[in-house]
């Protein structure tokens with residue numbers, strides 16, 4: 001089946017038998033995200049998490065240095 005990514009409007013083909021295709025067929029409002037967008041968002045979320053921790057860590061270590 002053909003699916004359209006909600007983020008970049010890219011049309012992709014996914015396996016009719018895949019669990020994702022079944023999910024999309026059962027719930028037409030369920031949004032599809034292509035793999036690059038999906039991983040980009042995942043990476044961004046992870047980065048934010050990591051940089052958040054890093055900033056907190058660096059800030060506290062700077063306080064110690066000062």
Ligand SMILES: [Zn+2]
Nearest residue numbers: 005008034037
């Ligand atoms: Zn996309």
